[in-house]
Amino acid sequence: MASKPAIDIRFWGARGSFPMPGPQALEFGGHTSCVEVRAGGHVMIFDAGSGIVPLGKALLDEAVTEIDLFFTHCHYDHIIGLPYFLPAFWDKVRFRIWAGHMQDGSSPEDLVAGIFRPPYFPITKDWMRAKVEYRRFTPGDVLEPAPGIRLVTGSLRHPNGAVGYRIEYGGAVFCYLTDFEHDDGPGDAEIRRLAKDADLAVLDATYTPEEYPHFKNFGHSTWLHCGRLCAEAGVERWGLFHHMHQRSDPDLHVIEKRAQEQFPNAFAVREGQRIHLVGKAANARVKS
Numbered sequence: 001m002a003s004k005p006a007i008d009i010r011f012w013g014a015r016g017s018f019p020m021p022g023p024q025a026l027e028f029g030g031h032t033s034c035v036e037v038r039a040g041g042h043v044m045i046f047d048a049g050s051g052i053v054p055l056g057k058a059l060l061d062e063a064v065t066e067i068d069l070f071f072t073h074c075h076y077d078h079i080i081g082l083p084y085f086l087p088a089f090w091d092k093v094r095f096r097i098w099a100g101h102m103q104d105g106s107s108p109e110d111l112v113a114g115i116f117r118p119p120y121f122p123i124t125k126d127w128m129r130a131k132v133e134y135r136r137f138t139p140g141d142v143l144e145p146a147p148g149i150r151l152v153t154g155s156l157r158h159p160n161g162a163v164g165y166r167i168e169y170g171g172a173v174f175c176y177l178t179d180f181e182h183d184d185g186p187g188d189a190e191i192r193r194l195a196k197d198a199d200l201a202v203l204d205a206t207y208t209p210e211e212y213p214h215f216k217n218f219g220h221s222t223w224l225h226c227g228r229l230c231a232e233a234g235v236e237r238w239g240l241f242h243h244m245h246q247r248s249d250p251d252l253h254v255i256e257k258r259a260q261e262q263f264p265n266a267f268a269v270r271e272g273q274r275i276h277l278v279g280k281a282a283n284a285r286v287k288s
Ligand SMILES: [Zn+2]
Pocket: 016, 017, 075, 077, 078, 179, 242
C-alpha cells in the first residue's frame, strides 16, 4: 500500500542570535536557525543559520539535486551558514533562493551578494557552481515550489522585516514562525492566520515572560504569548524555537517544563529532532 502523503521535518538549528557550541548545549544544540522540510520528496530549507552547514553535507552525501531555500529575513543568525553550504558549490544542483522580507527594494540576489562579499568573505557568489535561481515574493503571496505543495507567506513584526511560512501538503500543515514580536494587534492576527489549525508550528520563544519587559521592541516573543497564540489558532502541537544563545540545556528544561504546565501540547525544539506529520485530512496525528 502506498504511504500517506506527509511532511517530514528535521531541525538542524534552533538557537537564536548566535551559535552556542559546547557541553552546555548538547541536548538542544548550538546551531542557529535551519529547518529542513520534505514534502513529496521535495527538499525545502528554511533559513541558512549555522545549522545549514551539517545539512549541506547530508544533502551532498544523498546527492540531492533540487533544493529550495526560503529566508525568513537576513539577520546574521539566519544567513551565517550559507557560504559553507556545500551543495551550492556542486554543478549538478538546482538551487532556488527565495526571499520576501526586504523593505528597501533590494532583491534576493543582492542579499546573497551581501553575504559572499570581500572583505567579510573571500569569494563572491559567482563562485557557486549550482544553477542558482533567485525568487522574490511579497509577504501574503502563496507559493508553489513543487506540485502539491502550498506555501502561504505572511509578514511578521520584526526589525527590518521577516516572513512567516505555512507549509501545506497532503492535508498536513507545518508553520515556521520565528523572529516576531507579539503586539496584541495586527501582528498577532497574522500569526493566527498563518497558524490556523496547523498540525505543528514552531515559534519565536526567545524570552521568558519575566525577561520580556527588558527587551521590548527587540523583535522577539515569549513562550507564554506563543502558547496563547497557538491556542487561539487551534494549533495541535507547537515548539519553542529561537532559543536565546546563552541558555544551557538545564535552563531550557526549566523553560520547557513551565511552558508545558500551561500548554501540554508544547515542547522545546531540539537540534536533530525529526517530526513526521501526517495531516488531519489524512486521518492523521503528529508523531515524532
Ligand atoms: Zn533570529
